[in-house]
Amino acid sequence: MIGAIVSAIVIGAIIGALARLLVPGRQNMSIWLTLIVGIVAALIGTLIAQGVGVADTKGIDWWEHLIQLALAVIGVLLVTKFTAGRTHRPGGTAP
Template identity: 40%
Template sequence: MLGLIISIIVVGLIAGAIARLVVPGKQNLSIGMTLLLGIIGSFVGGFLGYLLLGADPSGGFFQPAGIIGSIIGAIIVLLIWTRVGSRRTSRR
């Protein structure tokens, strides 16, 4: 169990960092937020893998993805975050 938690943290940090490098523009995110971005992206990638590929339906609806799925999911989450955040700041 501890190994799973550590691997989710490491993959989340790597996926979040790569997503921040790929998405253009400046994101004001701390290391903790980058880690959270990668972990959420991992579950988004697992969800997309479940929907699109039918990957491991016994694993459940929300499941962590591999590194490629985590990066894709983190990019999607970061794009949504930057769009919602920019819209929220422009209203003030």
């Protein structure tokens, strides 16, 4: 159980970072948000890969990782789109 959680965090961090590299332009995302997007994409990607039957193959599960990466790219694009208009104001005052 602990190993699965650690592996999800590590794979999520790698998938999230790769997704940010693949999305053109600057993404104003924190490392924590990148990690969350990567973990969610990794978990959903694994479920999809299991459903399609490509999660457990001999060697490296390339199809599973490609699905995870595609979902992470979509996640980064969505987060970037929804947080593009938001700016942080010092002191927490609203406009």
